Amino acid sequence: MDQQQFQKIVDEKNPKVPFFMNILKAFIVGGIICTIGQLITFFYMRFFPFTEGTAGNPTVATLVFIAMILTGTGLYKKIAQIGGAGSAVPVTGFGNAVISAAIEHKSEGYVLGVGGNMFKLAGSVILFGVLSAFVVALIKTILVNIGVVSW
Amino acid sequence: MKKSLFVFLMVLLLGACSSEKEKVIFPSDNSSSLKPIMQKQDTIYGYKSVINEEDILVAININRFDRFNKAKIEKKITKQIEKQFPEKKVLVTGDQKLMWEVETIIEKKLKQKELKKSIEKIKLLSKEET
Numbered sequence: 001m002d003q004q005q006f007q008k009i010v011d012e013k014n015p016k017v018p019f020f021m022n023i024l025k026a027f028i029v030g031g032i033i034c035t036i037g038q039l040i041t042f043f044y045m046r047f048f049p050f051t052e053g054t055a056g057n058p059t060v061a062t063l064v065f066i067a068m069i070l071t072g073t074g075l076y077k078k079i080a081q082i083g084g085a086g087s088a089v090p091v092t093g094f095g096n097a098v099i100s101a102a103i104e105h106k107s108e109g110y111v112l113g114v115g116g117n118m119f120k121l122a123g124s125v126i127l128f129g130v131l132s133a134f135v136v137a138l139i140k141t142i143l144v145n146i147g148v149v150s151w
Numbered sequence: 152m153k154k155s156l157f158v159f160l161m162v163l164l165l166g167a168c169s170s171e172k173e174k175v176i177f178p179s180d181n182s183s184s185l186k187p188i189m190q191k192q193d194t195i196y197g198y199k200s201v202i203n204e205e206d207i208l209v210a211i212n213i214n215r216f217d218r219f220n221k222a223k224i225e226k227k228i229t230k231q232i233e234k235q236f237p238e239k240k241v242l243v244t245g246d247q248k249l250m251w252e253v254e255t256i257i258e259k260k261l262k263q264k265e266l267k268k269s270i271e272k273i274k275l276l277s278k279e280e281t
Contacts, residue, residue: 042247051248054279 022084029083033090037063060091067095072103097121176200177257185209188231194224199253202239203263206270207232209243210250221245242274249273 040062044055070076076096080087087093098118105117119126143149174197176185185207189198197212209232213224229243244250252273261269 045248046251049276049279051276051279052246055248 025082026084026086028086029079030086030090033063033087033092037090063091064095067092068099071096071099094122094125097125173197173199175257176202177260178202184235185232188228188235192224192228194220195228199250199257201253201256201266201270203266203270205240205267206274207236207239207241208249208253208270208273209241210253211243211245212250213245218245242277244277246277249277252276 037059041052041055041059044050044058045052048058050058067076070079076087076092080096088096098121101121102114102118105113107113108117140149144151174189177200185200185202189195189200189209192198192211194217195211195213198209200207200209202208209228211224211228213221217224225243225245229241232241232243252269256266256269259265
C-alpha cells in the first residue's frame with residue numbers, strides 16, 4: 001500500500017467536516033456578539049457624552065472586559081465550542097487570548113508564569129496595533145505640516 | 152415555545168421595516184428657506200433642525216447604504232445651507248448622538264438662553280475626538 005492509497009482510505013473513513021453548519025454557527029454567534037457591542041455603544045451614547053465616532057473606544061474596552069470575565073468563569077469556552085471563529089474574530093477573542101494564556105501558566109508562578117506568558121498570544125496584537133498607529137500618525141502629521149491634507 | 156419564537160421573529164421583522172420619516176424644523180416660524188434645501192436631498196430620509204440667531208443645527212438620517220459617504224453628504228448639505236444663510240454658522244451631522252440631543256431640544260421646546268446653551272453643548276460634542 002503506497003501513500004496515495006492510504007490517503008484515500010483515510011479520506012473515506014474520516015467524518016465529513018460540516019462546513020456549512022460551522023459557517024452558519026460562526027455567523028450567528030459572531031452576529032450576536034456584535035449586536036451586544038452595538039447595544040453597549042447605544043448605552044454609552046445615550047447616558048454619557050459620547051458621539052457615534054467616540055463611543056467605539058469604551059465599547060471595545062467593555063467587550064474585552066466581559067470576555068475576560070467569561071473566560072475566567074469558563075463560559076467563553078462553551079461559546080467558542082459552538083461559535084468557532086465567530087467568537088474568536090470579534091474583539092472578545094482578544095480578551096479570551098490574554099486570560100486563557102494567564103490561566104494556563106498559573107502553575108508556574110505569578111511573575112514568571114502569569115506575568116511572563118499572559119501576552120504571549122495577544123502581545124503581538126498590541127505591539128502591531130501601537131506601532132502601526134504610530135507610523136500612520138507620523139505620516140499624517142508630516143502630510144498636515146506640509147499642507148497636503150488637513151486634520 | 153415555537154409559536155412564541157415565531158411571533159417574536161414576526162415582530163422583529165415587521166418592526167425593522169417601518170422607518171418613521173420625520174422632518175422637523177424648530178422653531179417652525181423661520182423654516183421657509185431651509186425647508187426646500189432639505190426637501191431636495193435624496194440621500195437622507197429625515198432631518199431635525201434647530202435654528203437660532205447665530206446657528207443652524209441639522210441632524211440628518213442618512214439612507215442605510217449612503218452612510219458610506221457620510222462625510223461627503225454632510226459637507227454637501229453644509230455648503231448648500233451656507234450659501235442660503237451666509238451670516239449663520241452651520242453644523243450638519245449624521246451622528247445619532249447629536250440627533251438625540253436635537254430631539255431633546257425640540258421636545259423640551261427650549262427658549263432663547265437655554266437653547267443657546269444646548270446648541271453650544273452640541274457644537275462642542277461634535278468636535279470631540281477622544
